[in-house]
Amino acid sequence: MTVVVFGASGAVGGAVLAGLRERGVDVRATSRRPDALVVPPGVPVAAADLNDPRSLGAALSGAERVFLYADVDDPEAVALEVAASGVRHVVLLSSSSVTSPDASSDFNASRFLGVERAIRESGVDYTFVRPGGFxxxxxxxxxxxxxxxxxxxxxxxxxxxxIHEADIADVAVAALTSDALIGGAPVLxxxxxxxxxxxxxxxxxxxxxxxxxxxxxxxxxxxxxxxxxxxxxxxxxxxxxxxxxxxxxDISDEYTRITGRxxxxxxxxxxxxxxxxx
Ligand SMILES: NC(=O)c1ccc[n+]([C@@H]2O[C@H](COP(=O)([O-])OP(=O)(O)OC[C@H]3O[C@@H](n4cnc5c(N)ncnc54)[C@H](OP(=O)(O)O)[C@@H]3O)[C@@H](O)[C@H]2O)c1
The missing domain is CATH 3.40.50.720 (NAD(P)-binding Rossmann-like Domain)
Incomplete structure (x- = not known):
């Protein structure tokens, strides 16, 4: 099984990449600037920009799961590319802001809502990881x-x-390495x-x-x-x-429920x- 990690240079994505490798999972790291990306020896790197959906095909090719950031201008185009690639499970770094009553009128929360909606409607299995402030x-x-x-x-x-970004990454790794969190949206x-x-x-x-x-x-x-x-x-x-x-x-107990820690x-x-x- 290959898992593609977007944002491998990021705080959460980097920790997801490390956590997957610790579990012996085959990973592929992506970056908009692959030449500048520092990854452990042997980790394949693909160029991909979520705001250039045509760049996603090569990065996603042959992968089973993907860890995705929500910094996306055209969520529907990205979701289409992911679904067309054959990826079966997307774990999205979303935000707890989507659970607030005024989410659809809030600048930040509405962005995440749009990405969640596009992924849900694409028919691909998903887990939305919804942390509060980092x-x-x-x-x-x-x-x-x-x-x-x-x-x-x-x-x-x-x-x-x-929330510590390592906790967010732990939950994402749990989601990417089993089917237990498919369809879930843990608020952290x-x-x-x-x-x-x-x-x-x-x-x-x-x-x-x-x-x-x-x-x-x-x-x-x-x-x-x-x-x-x-x-x-x-x-x-x-x-x-x-x-x-x-x-x-709210103080969430989802991290402990999912990881036991x-x-x-x-x-x-x-x-x-x-x-x-x-
Ligand atoms: N800060 C908070 O309190 C908070 C709360 C909830 C959710 N969030 C969300 O968490 C995310 C930030 O996480 P972080 O701290 O791990 O970020 P970070 O350390 O700033 O890293 C951002 C990562 O996103 C990647 N990225 C950005 N735009 C991209 C694009 N168009 N295509 C592909 N990759 C792209 C970058 O990769 P390259 O530069 O290598 O391409 C980089 O690795 C944001 O989506 C934010 O909205 C933040």
Missing amino acids: ASNAARWRWGIASDGAVAFPYPDAVQAP SGPARLSLREQVAVIGAEIGRDLVVVEQTEEEAAAMLSPHVPEPWVRQIIKDWREAVGAVP PARSFRTWVRDNVDLFR
Whole structure:
């Protein structure tokens, strides 16, 4: 059985590739820039761009399952190519945002809904892995931490349940190596609720520095994000923070149900990535 891994250079895709290899599964890694992709010796690499559906045929040829990112402009075209290739099971990195009541009118959630719908309607077996906010979003704070030991937010008391990308990958690997999760859409979260302020405190404790959380206005946050993040995402990030103040995000037990292990904590993510903040 060959499993094709899209996003093999990514945090989740890279961990999926490693997890499949640990289980002895034949893998094929894809990238839009295959020459720049670093994979273990012996792993075949194919060029593929999800936004150029004609590029997918060679990457998918002869494969049985595929791990797919949802960063797709034309979901129907991608789903058609996947179905035509003979792949029988797609594991999609989706998002828990699709479960919110206003998902269809939300910029971010509606993208994932569109990809899920296209895959469902293609007739190929699927598993939609639906994580909430990644712990790795905290990596964006490293410049402020490195320069002046400070991180600025408009809503530092926004509450999240950040998930370690290794947990997402573990669930994807479980889905890609059995039929047990076919038709499933596990919603995943980290094991605990933490405000942004508390996440900064965990990072501070791990690197042995007192970090400062600075409150800023939405306008100041937008000005800070805009040089690095496209406009719709600036609005999305600020909206998500605003709505997370006073929220009580669900803590999912799906990771433990599927893998038999406890979910990794935010502190574990910081320890695994501590060099980012030093
Ligand atoms: N951050 C969150 O809180 C959160 C929550 C829920 C869901 N998500 C979703 O999770 C994904 C990010 O996961 P990550 O952290 O593992 O990402 P990452 O480390 O930033 O890597 C992104 C990967 O996606 C691949 N990719 C991007 N566009 C592609 C395209 N057009 N065709 C083929 N491959 C493409 C890239 O591959 P190449 O550059 O090598 O081609 C890269 O390996 C996004 O889809 C995001 O919407 C994120």
